[in-house]
Amino acid sequence: LAKTTQPISMDSYEGQEVNITCSHNNIATNDYITWYQQFPSQGPRFIIQGYKTKVTNEVASLFIPADRKSSTLSLPRVSLSDTAVYYCLVGGGYTGGFKTIFGAGTRLFVKA
């Protein structure tokens, strides 16, 4: 499984756009990139998944450059309720095995 590196923490203010970058230099050809959000004492929640270029849903956008060695989760106009830990996961395609490895995640703190 590809190792991922994310910033440990980030601060933002309400209404701002937040971009969290994940580095995955050893990503394999078949690997997908998936992001999860976790609130304190709750299980993680799926946010978005992508393979290349840009993916957008009602919650976030995911930008993946051509070399796929990094990805950026973009949260538009964050609110206080977006304060959470965000995890980037890379792997799968059945070449990376069936284990799931969560990194330490990025703790986002949104201030009023």
Next chain:
Amino acid sequence: EAQVTQNPRYLITVTGKKLTVTCSQNMNHEYMSWYRQDPGLGLRQIYYSMNVEVTDKGDVPEGYKVSRKEKRNFPLILESPSPNQTSLYFCASSHTPLTGGGDTEAFFGQGTRLTVV
């Protein structure tokens, strides 16, 4: 409503007393897994199951057992709990492994906070 149900939510037990944490999902998912979460260590996978009667170790399987006799249930068994197994436990299910392509959205249970004294 799609959900993963864990029981109990909170449990205090004594060292060596066998316990089982149940996990049930109603989405007909093939892939189920257990995680423990400790401060500063993030989520670590204990065991996972690709389908009925197919289970395998995650990153921290020592001291735990699992079984998958039915597709919907994936209990976590601690035969002889020790204080270092005090943690927050999550069960999750999805159609495929979390990092695979396709329909990999995982659903997590509410968590079980276990204290072993």
